[in-house]
Amino acid sequence: MTTAPSEGATPDGFSVRVEDTGDTVVLSVSGEVDMATAPALEESIKGALERAPKTLVVDLSGVGFLASAGMSVLIGGNQQAGGRTQFRLVAVGSATLRPMELTGIAAEFSIHPTRDQALSGG
């Protein structure tokens, strides 16, 4: 019998950095997006969409774990953006892109391998 990691630990280093250039808002997400952190991501996306930018880029390059709770938040953001704001994701690799592909939701998003490509829409 051993003692497990401390109870109620928050995921290591979850953060969302906001860069607002007027027409474009970029949210750079770092850490793990799970049930515990998804509400914080949801708040960040809502806050960004309230500024009604032309483009909102959610950069998941720094995300090492994406649970379905996080995907629900992204789907909600995409729907909330509607036709007013272009909602784009940056996602590559097994931690973020693979779960979105496995659930079939990747097809609902505009997903780009790099932030530059997301910004240029390419």
Added chain:
Amino acid sequence: MQLDDVQEGDLHVRVPAVAGRLTALRHALAEWAERCGLDAQDREALTLASYEAMANSVEHAYAGQLQGVLDLRAERDHAERRVVVTVTDYGQWRAPPSDPGTRGRGLPLIRGLTPDSTIRPSPHGTAVSMSWPLPDR
């Protein structure tokens, strides 16, 4: 939280089914999968699928009831050359809605991440078992 060694190197944990407990369990599982020698892709799949199964228990199993517990078992099945993760709760099974809206991606994700999963709902709770092959030595 207690980790009882059931069989040398296996994991059996019982915790209150609350979201705040799952992060530490996930990290413990990732370490366990590494000790078992699973490759990076299977470790990631095992960790995410197990998390989704636990999240299901937290979200659905005990809705409207007193807070329950969930059991997490991670075991090596040497005879079958595989690892098996089982998440058991003792609440009410709720079938996924036909239109999940923005939610309800947990079960499809589990099915996509494991070559072999079994969901056993019963009046007394639900057990989700998932397995991944052990690498050849």
